Amino acid sequence: MAATEIVIDEDDDVEASEASSGDRDRKAKEFYSTFFTSLATARESKNSKSYVVHSGNCRLCPKEKKIEKKISSRDGYSNFKSHVLTFHNKNQEVVTFCASSEGAKRKADNGTLVDYFPSAKKKRLGRKHPKQIRLDEAVALIQVQTLIAPSVLGHSSFDKAIKVADSGLEWPKRHRIVKTLLPAQYVNIKAALVRLLDKADAGAINIDIWSSKRQRGYLGISVHFIDEKFRLRNFLLACPRFKGSHTAEAILKLTVEVIADYGLQRKIFYVGTDNGSNIICAFKDWFPQFYEFNSPADSSGTAM
Structure with a gap:
């Protein structure tokens, strides 16, 4: 299978709904009252806990194989519904009941209802599909x-x-x-992103040092350039963990590693920073020409 091409900038949407557990229990109770006789409800105790137990005889089963189903109220009436759909799903009365039941609108290809027949569910596709x-x-x-x-x-x-x-x-x-x-x-x-940057003639980077709530340091580096259609493009290059002291040497070393990773060594002509002395000192020797445009009063401000 061909690799999916990554496009930097695009989108999509989906909407869904699911029957509530109360609605599922109501449907199961309809099976109980429709296909079972001798209905009875009793309270039983087990391990100091009290349960409501329902029972009934399936009228669709052959008379010599009458089956009594008992379930606790915590499970609702699901055992009755499961019995009918497992052993009598081809019975015309069951098919008619499902087709006319309230809320059953969607049908599977074989004519049975997805809402009632678990066997109609689609097999999992697998991770390589x-x-x-x-x-x-x-x-x-x-x-x-x-x-x-x-x-x-x-x-x-x-x-x-x-x-x-x-x-x-x-x-x-x-x-x-x-x-x-x-x-x-x-x-x-x-x-x-590398393919986009390869087409750029020149670019600028913005640099800032961040600290997390756990006081872990990070160096954020973003790039800005004009593409071949004369559009201004902005991307985050990296936000690597910044361990140790935030010295000028350490800032410069980590920045150069990121720039070299994207092949931008000869394309960066502008660096934007805050006015921290360490971060300004890191680039004053790398881009000394920038300071020719700053007056002495401006030189203590942002190194841009």
Whole structure:
């Protein structure tokens, strides 16, 4: 399968709904009252806990094989519904009942109802299926473009939503997003950015040092250039961890490593920084010509 081309700038949308657990229980109760006789409800105790137990005889089973079903109220009436759909799903009365039941609108290709027949669900496609691969790539791009937390993006509710559209697909979980999908997207997006920068004649970078809530240092570096269509383009090049003292030498060394990684050694003609003495000192020898445009009064300000 051909690799997906990464385009830097684009978007999509989806809507889904799911029956509530109360609605599912109501449907199961309809099976109980329609296909079972000798209905009874009793309260039983077990391990100091009290349960409501329903029972009934299936009228569709042969008379010599009468089956009594008992379930606790915590499970609703699902065992009755499962029995009918497992052993009597081809019974014309059952098919007619499902077709006319309230809320059953969508039908599978074989004429049975997706809402009632679990066997009508689509088999999982697998991770190497083209549709699953495209979904994985799209999920990773959502994280890249919105910076939503992977723990939120990998929540099981997204998997339930995607299965409304196609039950064969599986929404990737947090671990897969972080360990597999994002690293792959990083490689693809970086390659696309390198291709854009190769076409640029010159560019500028902005640099700033950030600290996290845990007081861990990071060096943010963004690039700005005019492309071949005379459009101003802005991208984040990197935000590497900045360990140790924030000396001028350390700032310059880490910046040069990032610039060299993108092949920009001979294309950077402008550096934007704040007025910190260490960050200004880091570039005054690398770009001494900038200071020719600054008056002595301006030289203590932003090194631009």
